[in-house]
Amino acid sequence: MDGTTGTTTQPTPRTRCWWGWGWADAHPGDAECIAMGSLLPGTLARPLRVPRVRDLRIGSPAVEAPPSLAHLVSTDPGDRAAHAMGKAYRDVVRALRGQPGRIPDLVARPTDDREVADLLDWAGERGTAVVPYGGGSSVTGGVEYRGDAHRAVLCLDLTAMGRVLEVDTAGRAARIQAGTLGPSLEDQLRPHGLTLRHFPQSFEFSTLGGWLATRAGGHYAIGRTHIDDFVQSMNVVTPAGTSASWRLPASGAGPSPDRLFLGSEGALGVITEAWVRLQRRPVHKASASVAFADFRDALRAVRTVAQADLTPANCRLLDAGEAGLAGAAQDGSAVLVLGFESADAPVAARLAQAVDLARAHGGRSGTAPAAQDAPADAAVSAWRSAFLRMPYLRDGLARMGAVAETFETAATWDRIPGLIEAVRSEVGAAALKATGHPATVNCRLTHVYPDGAAPYFTVLAAGRPGEEAAVWDELKAVASEVLHRHRATVTHHHAVGRDHRPHYDRQRPDPFALALRAAKGALDPRGILNPGVLVD
C-alpha cells in the first residue's frame, strides 16, 4: 500500500478457475465460445454452462487430520473440488459434465520438510493415498486419484513452500522451494539479476516441484531445455526418509540420484526443494520468422539450423494449419519462428546465419529480422500471443462440445516426416469416423535437437454430445498407436500421468520396470504415493 494516499490501490487478487485453465476472468465469454464453435461443424449451438462447485455432490471427508496437523489441512468443498483433477481437456469436460474425478478428502498445505514427512507418516498409518500437487496444471491425469483401493485421499498442495531460500550470485544458482510458481520464482530472482528461464506454456500455473517431478520442457528450443539439466541437487521426502543430494556442478559417482527422482511424478517421494542453475538476464534479443511453401523443406531447414551450433532460444516450426490458427501466416505457408538471446553479446549475426540456412532450404523471410529495440517480427508476436491464450480457447471450445486437445512426442529425425504424416492422416480419419465431421490436426515442432525433434499436435474436432471425453480417448488411442509404431516417445514434456500409463508400460524396457517397481517398494512400502502413476 502506498503511504502517500489514504485509499488502497492494490488490485483485487485474481481468482483461479477451479474447473479449467488459469484465471477465471480470462476465459472467453459465451459469445466468443459461440463464434469459435461456429467454425467447427458438429459442435453445439450454445455453450455448456460454466460448472459450479455447489452442484457437485461432495461428501464429508472419509478421514480427519490429527490435531497436530489440522492447521495444515483444508476440508473446504471448493478447495477440494479445485484439487480433484489437473487441466487436461478430459478434465475440463468431466467438470463441465458434472463428473469430476474422485474429490480428495483433505487438502494439506505443508510449509517445510518436517511437515511433509509428518503428513506422509500419518497417511501411511491410515492407508490414505497422497497426491502431490504443485500448480495443478497436469494435462495427463497426474494429480488425481482413480479407483477405490485407498479409503481416503490427501492432496498435498506444495504452494505454501514458495520461497527462494538462498542465492549464490557468483555461482549463478539458487535454492528454491518446490511449491514456487513460475512468476514468483522469477520475481524473487530478478533483484539478483538472475533468471531460471524455464518458461513452459503453463509457466503462470506450475511450480518448480511440478517441473522437476514431470521433467518439464522449458524455454529453450535446443539442447538443454528439460528442467533436468538445471538441477544441482534436490531434497525429496519419502516415506523411507529424506533424500538430500549434494549440490554439485557435475558428478560421476554412480547413477545420478537426482535422475531417479526427476520424472518420478510423485510416486517415489515428494520433491520439496532444489538448487537450480541460473543465468544472467539476457539483454540482447533478436527474432525473425521464415515461411516455407513446402513442409518437408521446412523440416530439412530446421534440422540444419538445429545442427549448426547456433543455439537459438526459440526455433519452433509451425505447419500451415498451426501458422494459420496463430495468425503467423494465412497463405498456407509453414512458418519457422526463430529467436536468439544472450546476456553477453549481440545475437544479430547468429540470427542472420540461421535465417540464411533456412533460406538455403527453400524458406523466404517475410520480415527483416527484428532486433531488440525494433518492433518484434509480426509473425513471432502473433504466435506468442496465441501461445498463451490457447488453453483458454481450448476450454471455450470444450464448452461448445468440441474436442480440442493437444499431445506431444519426440523422435529422431529419420522418423519425423513419416510420423507427422501418419498422425495427421490416422487421427484425422479416426475423428471423421467417430464424429461424422472432418477434424483439424495441426502440428508444430516445439523443441528441436541435432538428432531429432519434438512434434506437438493440436486436434480440433466435433464431439458427440455427452461423450466428448470418450471421443477424445478414441482419438488419443489411435495417436498413441501411431507414436508407438514410429518409436516416438509417449511424452516429451507432458509426463506420463495416468492417461499415458498403458503406452508408457509398453515403451519402458521390462528390466527397468522391475528396477523402478523395486525402488518404489523400498521408498514407499505402503504404496500411498500418487497411486496409479508410473508403477503399481
Added chain:
Amino acid sequence: MDGTTGTTTQPTPRTRCWWGWGWADAHPGDAECIAMGSLLPGTLARPLRVPRVRDLRIGSPAVEAPPSLAHLVSTDPGDRAAHAMGKAYRDVVRALRGQPGRIPDLVARPTDDREVADLLDWAGERGTAVVPYGGGSSVTGGVEYRGDAHRAVLCLDLTAMGRVLEVDTAGRAARIQAGTLGPSLEDQLRPHGLTLRHFPQSFEFSTLGGWLATRAGGHYAIGRTHIDDFVQSMNVVTPAGTSASWRLPASGAGPSPDRLFLGSEGALGVITEAWVRLQRRPVHKASASVAFADFRDALRAVRTVAQADLTPANCRLLDAGEAGLAGAAQDGSAVLVLGFESADAPVAARLAQAVDLARAHGGRSGTAPAAQDAPADAAVSAWRSAFLRMPYLRDGLARMGAVAETFETAATWDRIPGLIEAVRSEVGAAALKATGHPATVNCRLTHVYPDGAAPYFTVLAAGRPGEEAAVWDELKAVASEVLHRHRATVTHHHAVGRDHRPHYDRQRPDPFALALRAAKGALDPRGILNPGVLVD
C-alpha cells in the same frame, strides 16, 4: 598388405602391458626411471623389476565353462593375469610387488547379446561372480574381484564386440557395440565424416561400454562433456532380461531408464551397445594459453570464461606445479589452456573473447592465439604431450618406489578455492608424516562449468619400501576426508569402483541407496554382477 610388393609391410601389433598402463613398448626404461626417481628424495636407487606372469602362482580355474560356451572362454594364465585388475597406481604397485588381486578363473569374450546372456545364466547357476571388463583402464578398483564370497570369478571381456553397427548420417548418430575401443570407434566413424569426440585420457585403452558404465568425462571443457549426454539409447543385458531403451533425442516419460544404467559400473547389468550422438568433424580450430601470477586470479578468470557462453572445447587451468611438470610454464605461473573448435564457422573471435576475459582478470598471454594452420601455442602443445605420456611416467615412478597417483572431484565455485588449498596442505602434511619427505601436490581444473569446476590432483611422494600401496591409501583417506568436508564429489569422472566405495556410501543419500539396492536385487537376484561395486 600392399599388393605391389611381395613382402608384408604391416607392422608387428603392439603388445599391451599386463601390469601397467598402455603399450608395453611405451614404458620408460630403467635409465629414465632412475632419472625421474632422482627428482624425488626418498625413492629407491634402482627400479623394481618389471613383473613377470610366470612368477605369479596362478592356480587352475575353479570352474570349467560348459561345452556350449567353451569357445568364448580363455583359461590362459597370461590372459587371466592381465584381467585381474585395472590400472590404478595401487594396481601397478600390487603387480610390481607380486601381489595382484584375485586372478579371475576364466576370461570370456562374447560376441553378441545372446552370448552375454548365456554367460550370465551359466554364472548365476554356478554362483560365479562376473566382472564386466572393457579396456581395463579403471583407476578405482572397478574391474577386479575382492574377497571370497564367490567360488569362482569370470571376467567378461567385451572387446570382441567392437563394431559400429549402424550410422545415421543425417541424424548424426551411430549404433555402436560396447566393446569398441576409442581409436577403433573413431576410425569406423571417420569415413562418414562424423566423430563422437569423447577423448578421455584413457582414450586408446577404454571402450564405449566402459565410458557408459562409469559416466566418463570427455573431451569438452564445458557443459556436455560426460558421455551421459551423448546417449540416445542403450542395450543392457541383465540376469532378469535385456533392457533396450528407445532411440530418442529427448523424452520426459518417467525417470530415464538410461540414467539408471549410466554409472552402474557393471552392478546392474552388462551394457552391450548404444546409439550415441555424433558431430561433424571440426575444421576450424584455435588455441591459446594465458599465464597468471596469482592462482586465485586464474580461478576467477576461468569462472568468468565458463559463464560467458563461449563454449570452449578446452579450458584447463594448470596450477604452477602442474604447468611446470607439463612444460607449459617454468616461472611459477598458472596457465590457462584454451581451445576452440567448430565444424561450421571460424572460432578465432570466440578465442579472442575468452583471452580478453582472462586478461581482464590478471592474465597475460604468452603467445598469440594459434589458428588452425599456424603452429600450435607452445604451452598448449607441451601440455598435450605430457597429458598422454603421464600414465607411463607414473608407472616408471612406481618402479622407483615412489607414490605417484591422481584423483579428481567436482564442486561448486564457492567451494573451489578452499577445497584446493585444503587438499594441498592436508595431503602434503600427511605425505611428509607418512614418508618423512615433502611431497608434491599439484592441481589442474580438467573441466569447468558455469556453476563449478572439476579439480584434478596429482600427488608425487616418496613411498615406504614394500608399503607403497598402504602409503597411498593413507594419503587418499586424508584427501577423501577433505573432499567430504567440502561437499566435493567422490569422483567427477573416474567412477566409484571399490576404492571410493566407503566415501561414496557417505555421499549418497540414504533413500537413494535403498532404491539402488532394491533395483540391484530385482535385476541381479543372485548377486553375481561385479560384487562390491556401488551396493552390496
